[in-house]
Amino acid sequence: MRIIQFLVRKEFLQIFRNKGMLPIIFIMPVIQLVVLANAANFEIENLKLFFIDKDQSTLSRLLRSKMDGSNYFLLSGFGLSSQDGATALDRNQADLVIEIPSGFEKKLVRENTQKIQLVVNAIDGTKGALANFYALEVISQFNQEIRQDFQAINKVGVSPFNRLQVEYSHWFNPDLNYKTFMVPGILVLLVTMIGAFLSAMNIVREKEIGTIEQLNVTPIKKYQFITGKLLPFLILGLVELTIGFIIAKVVFDIPFVGSIFLIYGFAVIYLTLVLGLGLFISTFTETQQQAMFITWFFLVIFILMGGLFTAIENMPLWAQRITLFNPVRYFIEVVRMVMLKGSGLMDIKWHALIVFLYAVGVNGLAIYRYRKTV
């Protein structure tokens, strides 16, 4: 224990003496959190709508004003022919083209059915899907309303389903605030990045300077060495997380429903895993450059497949299976569950178990791979 204490003290002395590293560790993530939380916004408003009205009837105009009146769409132009719509799409003047065929009103009134065409610019898939979804929502509302009117006009009497409407109820994030969703996830990424890079570079740095050789001729045990390298960064990671939570609360007013101890408990296991991975990388690399690239390789996969930027449910099945090996995925889920939903230990027990086993495995590998005698 005493030996680990000496190692930890030495690491801290070195970290706090390195005036170049301190801002990197403490200031940069704060900036990133603030900037990214505001930038990484998937909420889409003011989609450009191009409206082709070949009918020019009361009903077609009503639909147009409904679309225009919703928050989602901004009428960017209208035309009379299908060609106008295609041109608008080509020129990137429209995200969505709605085409009302001629005879729209007549057919709708007479035959009680009609088709309209939606053309979505799907170059940006997420945006396209949202445009489609929003448009359908508005159209179905429109449909609902005119149906009521017909019934009234036909004097059939007010149907019992008169005010039937889909009501959306957004649990755990009532205002559909994207920041509530993003900030916990971004926080996880930042803590992961700092942890993985610092630990991966650390042992390699001692290799480059040559001090590792001096340590290797001391009777220090391998587990002591790895623990002595892991602990300082674990503490640092928790401090980082705390700063992040404070910003989440103070700046973004993110709700914190669940137990903070549960998150910290999970964070300890999680960071042990991330740092162990970094240490493992630095046992088989020779230069900080190599360590950096290998760490980056893993981090890119972890980040892009962590469920923050692409929902895991939207990935192909094989990719979803890969994410089962992605520690970031588990931590993002846990942070969101505990912070936003107030999930308890029982709800996250599988996450905790998997990450725990993973952490034991990776650190075991790091201890095994670290060779005092070559």
Next chain:
Amino acid sequence: MERPIIYAKNLTKRFGNFTAVDAISFEVGKGEIFGFLGANGAGKTTAIKMLIGLWKPTEGQAMVAGYDVYKQPEEIKRNIGYMSQRFSLYEDLTVQENIRFYAGIYGLSNQSIREKTDELIVKLGLEQVQNERIASLPLGWKQKLAFSVAIIHDPKIVFLDEPTGGVDPITRRQFWDLIYEASHKGITVFVTTHYMDEAEYCDRVSMMVDGRIEALDKPGALKVHYGVESMHDVFVKLARPEVE
């Protein structure tokens, strides 16, 4: 006769086809100052790394401080000190912090760490700079400090790999005073160098050429044997026979 504290028999290290150390055999007695000489690339550092348990030998046997280099490298490490060619103190830590760290790693008690730190700082005349970072010290001071730190746990043997490289003659002389002092305390000194004046300070020297030990004896005896005036000439004769 007392058992030698370092014993090597046909100790060999190969890297692929290249034989860095070629079946060297020697013994070092307790308390001796043993000079391990040779030109650059002769295989001195490789030999040392096998003896201190950093590299596994390819073949041959070696016992250091009574322990087998194959099976008990960690026991060896407990009983030796090592000062490498590359600078081994932490440049971003102060004099005091470096001493305390290494003393702590070797498991010294808090009290003896304090005592040793004070004693060392006074002995090396580092009172003024004890809270300065190592990076700001002149090379000669660093080397003396590195040596003192390498023997802070009173090991049985200390291995010094070109400890005086790039150091001025006066500092080198002071450095050798430290070596003698350690030797008087009973620490066996195993030192590599290519300063031939330093070879004269050793009790016995071995001369390594291309991975083999070509000569091994007291400096005086070697000079007589090769019929030359100085160790420098012995070295030139052995290491660079083509010069003549």
